[in-house]
Amino acid sequence: MKDKSWKPKRVGGDSSSTSSGVPVIELSIRSAECKATLESIIREIEGVRLKDSQDAAVPALVIMELEDNPEDTFSLIREMGKLNKGTEIFLTASRLDSVMLLEAMRAGAKEFLAQPVQKQEVVDAIRRFLDRVAAHVGKGAGQRKSGKILAFFGGKGGVGTTSIAVNVAAAINKLPSNPSVALVDVNQHGGDLPLYLDLQPNHSFRDIATDLSRLDHAFLIRILTKTELGIQVLPSGYDDLSTGRLSPDCVEATLRLLQANFDYVILDCGHVLDLTTKKALELATLILVTSTLMVPVVHRTKRILELLRGSGFPPNKIRLVMNRFLTAEQDVLKETEEILKQKAFWLFPNDYPSASQAVNSGKPLIDVAPRSAVAKSYRDIASSFDDQAAQQAGKGSLVGWLNPFKGRKVQSSPSGA
Ligand SMILES: Nc1ncnc2c1ncn2[C@@H]1O[C@H](COP(=O)(O)OP(=O)(O)OP(=O)(O)O)[C@@H](O)[C@H]1O
Ligand SMILES: [Mg+2]
Numbered sequence: 476m477k478d479k480s481w482k483p484k485r486v487g488g489d490s491s492s493t494s495s496g497v498p499v500i501e502l503s504i505r506s507a508e509c510k511a512t513l514e515s516i517i518r519e520i521e522g523v524r525l526k527d528s529q530d531a532a533v534p535a536l537v538i539m540e541l542e543d544n545p546e547d548t549f550s551l552i553r554e555m556g557k558l559n560k561g562t563e564i565f566l567t568a569s570r571l572d573s574v575m576l577l578e579a580m581r582a583g584a585k586e587f588l589a590q591p592v593q594k595q596e597v598v599d600a601i602r603r604f605l606d607r608v609a610a611h612v613g614k615g616a617g618q619r620k621s622g623k624i625l626a627f628f629g630g631k632g633g634v635g636t637t638s639i640a641v642n643v644a645a646a647i648n649k650l651p652s653n654p655s656v657a658l659v660d661v662n663q664h665g666g667d668l669p670l671y672l673d674l675q676p677n678h679s680f681r682d683i684a685t686d687l688s689r690l691d692h693a694f695l696i697r698i699l700t701k702t703e704l705g706i707q708v709l710p711s712g713y714d715d716l717s718t719g720r721l722s723p724d725c726v727e728a729t730l731r732l733l734q735a736n737f738d739y740v741i742l743d744c745g746h747v748l749d750l751t752t753k754k755a756l757e758l759a760t761l762i763l764v765t766s767t768l769m770v771p772v773v774h775r776t777k778r779i780l781e782l783l784r785g786s787g788f789p790p791n792k793i794r795l796v797m798n799r800f801l802t803a804e805q806d807v808l809k810e811t812e813e814i815l816k817q818k819a820f821w822l823f824p825n826d827y828p829s830a831s832q833a834v835n836s837g838k839p840l841i842d843v844a845p846r847s848a849v850a851k852s853y854r855d856i857a858s859s860f861d862d863q864a865a866q867q868a869g870k871g872s873l874v875g876w877l878n879p880f881k882g883r884k885v886q887s888s889p890s891g892a
Pocket of ligand 2: 636637638667
């Protein structure tokens with residue numbers, strides 16, 4: 476029998492829960508006994524639902540267990556609070572002294588459930604939570620995010636895909652609207668993205684692939700590497716020399732969760748079109764195929780564009796970006812666009828000294844050479860994405876993103892080279 480003694484006020488809208496509007500609860504708990512007890516208590520409470528493995532929506536409530544190192548739990552609570560202001564966190568532990576309790580509350584934990592958990596305490600805490608949810612309906616709290624996935628795919632190796640992905644992520648992160656940004660390396664044939672940000676990450680896609688059933692919001696946020704810039708990075712953990720492969724299922728589950736947590740998810744997809752990359756491109760809001768005007772690159776980019784069009788990707792979801800462009804090459808560009816049957820959406824100027832200085836220092840070019848034309852170009856493309864996102868905010872449609880005329884803007888800044 477469900478506990479019907481307390482009826483929640485109607486929770487409308489598409490909250491951080493599900494499309495049905497019922498707040499979803501995620502349990503991030505290692506202790507099997509505590510988890511089972513909480514599950515059985517929560518199943519009896521009307522007006523909430525336990526998260527199932529298929530659910531990518533951000534939970535309205537996460538009940539997490541204090542880790543061996545409490546500071547890890549507190550920083551995770553702070554991080555989750557920053558990303559999803561509508562998500563509440565309850566903490567459970569077998570013991571917690573008053574100093575730690577204060578620290579947990581400061582980090583953002585709303586309630587504390589002492590173990591072994593008592594049914595009445597859990598029911599009361601969840602009632603208070605539902606009261607707060609009901610009070611916030613219509614005030615924007617708990618709104619489910621659906622971030623934009625921008626997938627950068629190289630027409631050929633070495634054209635600058637990683638440089639562009641890193642700098643666009645860094646530039647979006649600095650926009651006045653202060654969006655949250657995740658930068659993800661889906662390149663399993665040479666995932667070297669961490670080097671571009673001088674990172675030595677402890678976690679990668681491999682941690683998710685090891686046991687996909689462990690993947691939930693708390694796990695995902697725990698394994699992301701937070702950079703000084705504020706961007707959160709998920710490296711691929713695979714390259715040409717490593718064993719194992721990144722599966723399309725793993726990429727799909729991860730990207731859906733990231734999309735629910737971040738305003739922007741920027742993907743470095745490398746230049747190999749395999750099933751895993753294809754899955755990432757399917758989930759992307761925009762596919763930005765990177766090329767240069769070099770003949771072998773144009774040749775392969777043409778094949779890539781044909782393959783994508785032939786695989787049923789909507790043509791207006793595919794954008795062509797030209798890297799290392801020189802203003803003297805206007806005629807070559809025109810000819811190339813005819814060969815590729817696609818106008819360039821963006822032109823990034825050639826600036827080898829700034830680009831290599833950035834790579835060698837492990838910092839984004841926009842920080843290393845902020846006054847360069849190429850840095851301006853990265854900032855401009857970032858603003859153009861945010862403008863389109865702002866136009867579409869509230870409309871719940873991708874039309875503006877997919878309309879090639881609305882979004883088309885060619886930045887032909889002089890290369891300076
Ligand atoms: N706008 C630019 N102007 C000049 N050089 C650039 C520019 N962008 C990137 N580069 C340089 O091009 C080289 C390749 O860049 P990057 O590693 O980003 O390419 P990639 O396509 O990701 O390569 P890979 O196929 O190895 O993953 C680097 O030396 C980088 O500094
Ligand atoms: Mg690369």
